[in-house]
Amino acid sequence: MLVRALKFRKAFEYLSVYDLNYKSLPSEEEWNRGEKLCEFLKPFYVITNLFSGSKYPTSNVYFTQVWRIQLLLMKFSSCDDAALADMAERMQVKFDKYWEDYSLVLAMGAVLDPRMKLYLLEKAYEAVDPLTAKVKVKELKDNLILLYNDYVARARPSSRVTTIPTPQELITESPLEDDDFDIDIFDLERSIGTGVSNTKTHLDIYLEEPRLDRASFPSYDVLGYWKDNQHRFGELAKMARDLLSIPITTVASESAFSIGSRVLTPYRNRLLPDNVQALLCTRNWLRGFAESEEDENNNQPNENAISGLRAGESSMP
Incomplete structure (x- = not known):
């Protein structure tokens, strides 16, 4: 509502000129405050719709x-x-x-x-x-x-990278002899150098x-x-x-x-906590957070029933 009013700021100013009975033109300070208020509240509106919308x-x-x-x-x-x-x-x-x-x-x-x-x-x-x-x-x-x-x-x-053989496997598969000692040492050093990545999850x-x-x-x-x-x-x-x-x-x-x-209907305010949680969760899963006329209509019979029970209790000796 305030956002729409700001779009017609000039129109309100012209209205005050042509209609002498119009006495409630906002001042410059009030217009500026309205702009700041919209700037402040707009992100909350966007984020709330994001969190509470039907597409979660x-x-x-x-x-x-x-x-x-x-x-x-x-x-x-x-x-x-x-x-x-x-x-x-x-x-x-x-x-x-x-x-x-x-x-x-x-x-x-x-x-x-x-x-x-x-x-x-x-x-x-x-x-x-x-x-x-x-x-x-x-x-x-x-x-x-x-x-x-x-x-x-x-x-x-x-969860660990095991594509490269460990140094122990290299040693057991190739016994060290004088002729190929240098080659095995080279393979061992290379495996140790890349073995650090093996420990990363x-x-x-x-x-x-x-x-x-x-x-x-x-x-x-x-x-x-x-x-x-x-x-x-x-x-x-x-x-x-x-x-x-x-x-x-x-x-x-x-x-x-x-x-x-927080806003709860009078009927929901009288329910046990577990029942309130079940009702609210079920409603949100089915309809989201949008208000429904059915909720308002359903509250009246519940209120009448509760009032009747109280009247019966008060009439008991």
């Missing part, structure tokens, strides 16, 4: 969007407009609490985006809080390695490979990448499939970053 994105998208929200809050917390600065500061309080408990699993999903990997996540952490960036990156990498090792342990041991190889350029791949099928490279990365590709398939709508962004309170 993969989990690698989540980290970058939350990071953009943080940069936006930092920018407007120090703006000249006192009202916007106050709004951003109150939202920052909720964001800081949310950021402290940020899911490492979703951060792992971002690492498994070949356009990001650990490098971009480290830069993002530094932009948010340089003091804790190294600690968070180390914690993320350690947990990523633990999870990968768990996948490898549950599968056949095929698929996770190490993936992280060391160059990142894809985000400018060249602004929208990229990350799941397709892991499907095409499954023959190269083995269990890491399976881990990526599981992590990237996590629905990022598990925590609704409306409640995570809104300065208001």
Whole structure:
């Protein structure tokens, strides 16, 4: 609504000239505040639609969007407009609490985006809080390695590169004699020199490979990448499939970053927590987060039933 009104700014000015009864023309300061407010809220609108839409994105998208929200809050917390600065500061309080408990699993999903990997996540952490960036990156990498090792342990041991024979195999297959001693030593040194790569896991190889350029791949099928490279990365590709398939709508962004309170219908507010969770999850899976007239119509019979029960209880001796 505000965005549409800004498009007709000149029209409102002409209206005040031709219609003397029009007395509510916004001032220049109010127009400027409206523009800043739209600039501030538009990213939240876009990100909320991305998270809560019917076409759910993969989990690698989540980290970058939350990071953009943080940069936006930092920018407007120090703006000249006192009202916007106050709004951003109150939202920052909720964001800081949310950021402290940020899911490492979703951060792992971002690492498994070949356009990001650990490098971009480290830069993002530094932009948010340089003091804790190294600690968070180390914690993320350690947990990523633990999870990968768990996948490898549950599968056949095929996560190491074993195409080159080990030095021990070379020695046992070719007994050292005076005539071919120099040749065997040469083969041994060559095997030892390349044997370092044998200890690298698929996770190490993936992280060391160059990142894809985000400018060249602004929208990229990350799941397709892991499907095409499954023959190269083995269990890491399976881990990526599981992590990237996590629905990022598990925590609704409306409640995570809104300065208001959560909204529940009076009927849902009386249900047990397990029943509320089942109802909300089922509804979101079927319809997304769009409002439905059916919900409003269904609430009235429930309210009448509850009122009848209360009336019956009050009439009992």
